Amino acid sequence: MSLLTKGFWEKKQRVKMRKRIEALGAKEVxxxxxxxxxxxxxxxxxxxxxxxxxxxxxxxxxxxNYLKYWQPPSEDEDYVLASEVK
Numbered sequence: 123m124s125l126l127t128k129g130f131w132e133k134k135q136r137v138k139m140r141k142r143i144e145a146l147g148a149k150e151v152x153x154x155x156x157x158x159x160x161x162x163x164x165x166x167x168x169x170x171x172x173x174x175x176x177x178x179x180x181x182x183x184x185x186x187n188y189l190k191y192w193q194p195p196s197e198d199e200d201y202v203l204a205s206e207v208k
Contacts, residue, residue, distance in 0.1 A: 124148075133193045152201040159189070
């Protein structure tokens with residue numbers, strides 16, 4: 123079993139990766155963490171306080187720009203809500 127933690131912000135990225143995984147004969151499972159934007163903003167503030175050498179500060183403006191590209195999974199993508207995993 124392997125776990126990919128890449129962002130996959132756009133549906134076309136997820137579709138492309140799903141096809142690659144299936145071509146290898148493996149099974150793909152997409153887990154979706156449905157996190158409210160305000161929670162993400164709060165976590166970014168906390169993250170910015172404790173930056174590591176490998177990370178960088180994310181401003182509110184930068185986050186807002188990133189969010190323009192976010193496409194939540196649609197029903198046809200067969201995803202699992204992480205909050206429903208037991």
